[in-house]
Amino acid sequence: MSITLTAADWLSLFVHYLTLSLLSVGGAITAAPDMHRYLVERQGWLTDPQFSASIAIAQAAPGPNVLFVGLLGWNVGLNAGGLPLAAMGLVISMLGIMIPSSTLTYLATRWGHENRDLRAVRAFKQGMAPIVIALLIATGWILATGSNYTLSHWPQWLIAIVTALIVWRTRIHLLWLLGAGALIGWMGWV
Numbered sequence: 001m002s003i004t005l006t007a008a009d010w011l012s013l014f015v016h017y018l019t020l021s022l023l024s025v026g027g028a029i030t031a032a033p034d035m036h037r038y039l040v041e042r043q044g045w046l047t048d049p050q051f052s053a054s055i056a057i058a059q060a061a062p063g064p065n066v067l068f069v070g071l072l073g074w075n076v077g078l079n080a081g082g083l084p085l086a087a088m089g090l091v092i093s094m095l096g097i098m099i100p101s102s103t104l105t106y107l108a109t110r111w112g113h114e115n116r117d118l119r120a121v122r123a124f125k126q127g128m129a130p131i132v133i134a135l136l137i138a139t140g141w142i143l144a145t146g147s148n149y150t151l152s153h154w155p156q157w158l159i160a161i162v163t164a165l166i167v168w169r170t171r172i173h174l175l176w177l178l179g180a181g182a183l184i185g186w187m188g189w190v
Contacts, residue, residue, distance in 0.1 A: 017069070027065050028097055073091075
């Protein structure tokens with residue numbers, strides 16, 4: 001895939017990540033659906049497989065969860081013309097996603113710690129949990145379906161639902177579930 005990006009496009013990418021940074025409550029992965037909408041569906045800078053592979057590779061690699069954002073920027077730059085632009089895409093994406101949220105987190109954490117006994121602070125912390133869960137479910141949906149919002153692969157959906165219920169209702173260690181998923185995939189059942 002080859003694309004041409006102007007200075008305005010790079011600025012648009014940076015500003016988009018600046019705004020997403022403030023919406024990524026629960027981590028940058030919660031903003032993945034909007035990143036997909038912007039990078040794949042709206043701009044056409046990445047394909048569905050590139051987007052999904054970027055997240056999968058970054059999540060499999062050791063390190064912070066936010067690395068997938070840099071990899072998305074890297075792939076946009078590669079599609080725009082090679083290694084120098086790939087490095088620029090990585091830097092623009094990472095600075096855009098990190099600067100606002102890091103600054104806000106630092107300031108809010110200091111204030112929240114100083115005012116941790118206020119009822120509003122406690123209510124805010126309790127109210128954010130369902131929002132984060134919903135954003136993670138939306139991310140899972142995008143990663144599982146891409147732009148093809150169908151349920152044609154029902155065995156995968158069944159496994160995902162059963163796994164979510166097991167995690168929610170039992171104390172089975174996640175490594176056992178990962179091992180079971182690997183075994184199911186190795187046997188070719190999904």
